Amino acid sequence: MSLAETQSRGEVTIRDLAKSFALDGQRLQVLRDLNLDIEAGESLAIVGASGSGKTTLLRVLAGLETADGGQVLIDGEPIQGVGTERAVIFQEPRLLPWLTVLGNVAFGLESRGVAKAEAQSRARHYIRLVGLQEFENAYPRQLSGGMAQRVGIARALTVQPEILLLDEPLGALDAMTKITMQEELARIWHDEKVTMVLVTHDLEEAIFLADRVLVLPKQRGAAPRLIDVDLPRPRDRNEPGFVAMRRRLMAEFGLH
Ligand SMILES: Nc1ncnc2c1ncn2[C@@H]1O[C@H](COP(=O)(O)OP(=O)(O)OP(=O)(O)O)[C@@H](O)[C@H]1O
Numbered sequence: 603m604s605l606a607e608t609q610s611r612g613e614v615t616i617r618d619l620a621k622s623f624a625l626d627g628q629r630l631q632v633l634r635d636l637n638l639d640i641e642a643g644e645s646l647a648i649v650g651a652s653g654s655g656k657t658t659l660l661r662v663l664a665g666l667e668t669a670d671g672g673q674v675l676i677d678g679e680p681i682q683g684v685g686t687e688r689a690v691i692f693q694e695p696r697l698l699p700w701l702t703v704l705g706n707v708a709f710g711l712e713s714r715g716v717a718k719a720e721a722q723s724r725a726r727h728y729i730r731l732v733g734l735q736e737f738e739n740a741y742p743r744q745l746s747g748g749m750a751q752r753v754g755i756a757r758a759l760t761v762q763p764e765i766l767l768l769d770e771p772l773g774a775l776d777a778m779t780k781i782t783m784q785e786e787l788a789r790i791w792h793d794e795k796v797t798m799v800l801v802t803h804d805l806e807e808a809i810f811l812a813d814r815v816l817v818l819p820k821q822r823g824a825a826p827r828l829i830d831v832d833l834p835r836p837r838d839r840n841e842p843g844f845v846a847m848r849r850r851l852m853a854e855f856g857l858h
């Protein structure tokens with residue numbers, strides 16, 4: 603692969619993006635004139651009040667929802683629906699109950715025509731990465747919530763996407779599992795060098811994982827704000843810079 607190619611993989615360009623929905627015979631304008639460049643390999647968090655359009659934006663980036671104005675480009679090319687260079691991780695992992703952990707993780711590759719043995723060997727690599735090697739023969743019903751979510755992450759990584767789109771992936775987990783998983787996500791992002799777009803309502807999670815945080819305003823029509831998280835990695839939640847950043851982000855929401 604040429605240097606130019608390696609440099610451009612996973613870059614997202616959002617131009618004048620607009621999205622509205624029909625609601626009670628009116629148009630609900632959820633996104634308006636959104637412009638944003640996400641660098642290849644960057645980690646961007648999206649935060650905002652409930653209903654501010656976080657999931658809508660992520661679904662447009664995933665190609666699951668069409669915009670009604672503007673464009674999304676991946677490495678300079680306009681997206682057309684879903685694409686293999688993007689993988690989405692939802693709050694619930696939505697595993698296939700009749701397949702084992704190995705079967706679920708290998709499924710995406712097998713359905714793309716990769717031979718079973720090769721698919722399973724690549725799946726095993728990512729199962730190890732999320733620490734579930736002891737459970738590859740377990741079925742989804744035999745897993746805890748955090749383990750099931752790790753299977754979802756392994757499944758998304760196995761197809762080697764350039765861009766990982768996550769919608770509150772840790773929202774359903776207990777506080778302790780959540781912290782462990784945040785550390786795992788930070789490590790995976792670093793090792794896999796993927797572009798990561800993470801929707802979260804957890805400001806600490808945003809600061810822990812992101813290079814920049816996009817704050818979607820509650821008031822429709824107000825401009826979104828972008829905040830740089832200029833803190834060394836790996837990040838320490840108790841370090842003064844981290845605490846100051848949390849305070850600053852809370853202030854964006856009028857919280858103290
Ligand atoms: N398919 C749809 N049809 C109509 N309205 C929709 C649709 N999807 C989303 N909306 C509306 O768009 C707005 C933004 O919704 P979205 O799900 O993007 O919010 P969110 O920021 O992800 O909220 P939360 O934090 O609660 O997940 C909401 O007012 C919602 O009612």
Ligand SMILES: [Mg+2]
Pocket residue numbers: 656657658
């Ligand atoms: Mg949402």
